[in-house]
Amino acid sequence: MVATTQHRDRTGCPVACALDIIGDHWTLLIIRNLMFLGLHEYKDMLAAEERISTNILTRRLRSLEREGLVAAAPHPESRRRKLYYLTPMGKDLIPVLVAISRWSNRHMGELLDIPPDIKVLIETDPDRFIAMTLDRLDAWEAANLPSRRT
């Protein structure tokens, strides 16, 4: 994370600079929550099966908001709750997460637990899987962030 490893101060390498922001497994799991799992609230992310701790989740969400990958809106049912969602910069990470998924499908297949049709789609037509995911995010935004859709 930026707070602990500022590669950007030392290098212009595109991999190193990106890892300043996303090179942390909890950060990428938060992006996964928002991108694929439909987990848009703090409490739902806390309950995800990897069992992220409250302080890590709070810090990573704040960092992702500061870096411009995640934004938050008030929950329509309660002003005390927030809905987190990916910005265009955050959504642009989808090819990274799909590439990671394809790699683990190939090399860690026996450990994985994903629907067989999704596994096949990611392998055979990743562009279609990406388009379907972005359509789903658009639909979620239209339903949950009406004020952004004027």
Next chain:
Amino acid sequence: MVATTQHRDRTGCPVACALDIIGDHWTLLIIRNLMFLGLHEYKDMLAAEERISTNILTRRLRSLEREGLVAAAPHPESRRRKLYYLTPMGKDLIPVLVAISRWSNRHMGELLDIPPDIKVLIETDPDRFIAMTLDRLDAWEAANLPSRRT
């Protein structure tokens, strides 16, 4: 890293399982060193501009060898030196690193320091960039790991 976060014990998510192995910025920088920068020796990786520490480098290399992404061969000039290289499982991460590079090219462009022709190639024809990289790794192996090429 595996030692600190065993998502694999708790989840079958392909992103989470992959991040057990590669979800650490130093791990991905070591893979970058071997994949793109031609840094195949411990001392060369230690001198890379991100300034990895000796204990992190030693631990991450050991973990990557144990997980089957990196292998080591004796250096032709000295049996006390080792040449590290990517296994097929390690090389299969190239789409992940290219996807990360494309994202930072788009969103952190002003910070980056890569040859303009490479930047354009990664954006316009990533498959060709991947093929060129794999050819270069093959040529390096043929020159440096003759015993593996019988």
